[in-house]
Amino acid sequence: MAHHPGLTAPTDPVPGVRLRGLHRAFGGRTVLDDIELDIAKGEFTALLGHSGSGKSTLLRAVGGLDGAAAGRGVVEVPEPSAVVFQDARLLPWSRVLDNVVLGLPGPRAAALARGRAALAEVGLAGKERAWPGTLSGGEAQRAALARALVRSPELLLLDEPFGALDALTRIQMHSLLRNLCARHQPAVLLVTHDVDEALLLADRVLVLADGRFSLDLPLGGPAGPGRRGSAEFTELRERLLRALGVPEEDRS
Template identity: 70%
Template sequence: MTTVAAGERLAVSARQVTRAFDGREVLSGIELDIRRGEFVALLGRSGSGKSTLLRAMAGLDPRTGGRLLVPRKRAVVFQDPRLQPWKRVLENVVLGPPRAGARERGRAALAEVGLAGHERAWPATLSDGEAQRAALARALVREPELLLLDEPFGALDALTRLRMHALLRALCAAHRPAVLLVSHDVDEAILLADRILVLTEGRLGPARTVDLAGVRRRTDPAFARLRGELLAELGVTEEE
């Protein structure tokens, strides 16, 4: 994998990307471009290869085949916040090699995600939502050109998840990274993404562009229509 962006307008360029495990091909010739500042959601059933593709973009899987161009500056947020329990919140946010001004940027990032005043808190004292806010701050303090989100809100309760959706939209609007969100949640994808893709048997289906004018509202007929189309592509009925 080459860690150089594809061009001025592209943050990600994937060409014929493949990955196999024990002879079973999980990614089969993936072709995908993500523009700078674009938010792309990737849906798929469990085991479809969503997280495999995300890990390849993160540089965590050197055995991925094909051509994958991504920025050097990228960050990953997982479902588990992965905060180190023996370090206070600010130390978790600025984790890594010492960098000039890191602590100041860490405090600013914590304030941006609503955790001002929690700098010296221990991770064990945070709620699930607060811990995931700290994980977002840790990603943003690195000023990534590509933000990779692997079901970051999957373990949160419904109300906290809604608040995190609003926070993520605001953060992405402010920082404008390219974003790839891996999710099982069709509603979440429609609420957040500019473009939605479904991964089935290692291949990407046609992209669906989200109309920002109305689809963001669950009460809009276009929301229900797009939701139904995506569920059908996933092989799921409304009753399920």
């Protein structure tokens, strides 16, 4: 269990993510106002909010990416953790397999074997020697997922990982991500602007507004495209769009 430097460590560690009194302010403006959040092992939580609402600030705080002096509060997360961004961030001068195992501890041969297994798991078997520049956008994000999964993360942080992909590729990536998370059971925090994406992937959806959660919405039934056909889907979508302040005439 990791306690990020510069923050107060709790005395009663619990599995999964635990945030208590998380506060961030920039230029005198409060972005996160004493946030409280728990994410259990195996729970998939999606975070929605307007641009500038603090979604990525929250994700960076959970990932320990915002520095020790950025604020106050308790941030307790399981280890290891991994982050997947909208940009796959593959090193162009390294082949795909070398990107996946970059920084992986242990003997080189064992790391390469784990990297090949991770690439096969995301559907990129045979692409180990490819250069990143030859991959499609969807393939690059699959490689980024493999790089995250090869570390067997207890916490997976996703910062709009499919935002730059076309609609068909997004559907394919949604299916892949659901299957991978069901198999590996990390705690997951997904930052997204897409209400439908949140509803189709998550067990729970949070809406961040004015530095606090304005809505904490648990979702019933298994995630996936079948949820779209449920009687509740339209109602859940309406609740989220209202919470985001989307005018009724724009809720198509």
